[in-house]
Amino acid sequence: DAGVIQSPRHEVTEMGQEVTLRCKPISGHNSLFWYRQTMMRGLELLIYFNNNVPIDDSGMPEDRFSAKMPNASFSTLKIQPSEPRDSAVYFCATAAWGQEHNEQFFGPGTRLTVL
């Protein structure tokens, strides 16, 4: 298995631009989590899905952030418009709900820099 796949690995953009981060979960995993990691705030859960349905989006910082999971094989996290304070590493993690005690497998992350 290729593991959790995230793209792009690095993204540099200018303030005000739209940014879309992508995640492909491990086949068979039906829970998907989006995290943000910064030096100041550490690791934060933004939103998670079970069976493609958003369960808890209380961690989404503001309306500029949105996430979708149109099918079991793909999820996106969009920031529109982006701001310099959004610069962070964004991780996607997936798990098999109800199995293996919900061990989460993390992708390599997308390092976002907003200038």
Place this chain on the structure above:
Amino acid sequence: AQSVTQLGSHVSVSEGALVLLRCNYSSSVPPYLFWYVQYPNQGLQLLLKYTSAATLVKGINGFEAEFKKSETSFHLTKPSAHMSDAAEYFCAALRSNTGKLIFGQGTTLQVKP
């Protein structure tokens, strides 16, 4: 509410010395507990997990952790540190019925030659 506390944001040990990273959880019901490691510029990787089968859990790379209900602790240890162990370590508890992990703040381990 469930919470996870890691004591010490930075720990420094000499190569060959004992590694001890502390984690305490707050819950009336022992949760599932995990230790993850993050190497520079990489995602988090599972080191080990406690699922109530055994209180002493062995993981990868020579790490182990002991679940102590009386102390609500799940400290991570390794008898002899290697330079390659330098990384950030996260303790996490699974919030039951949601699949949501509650992470500690992380501990950066430095290994000195």
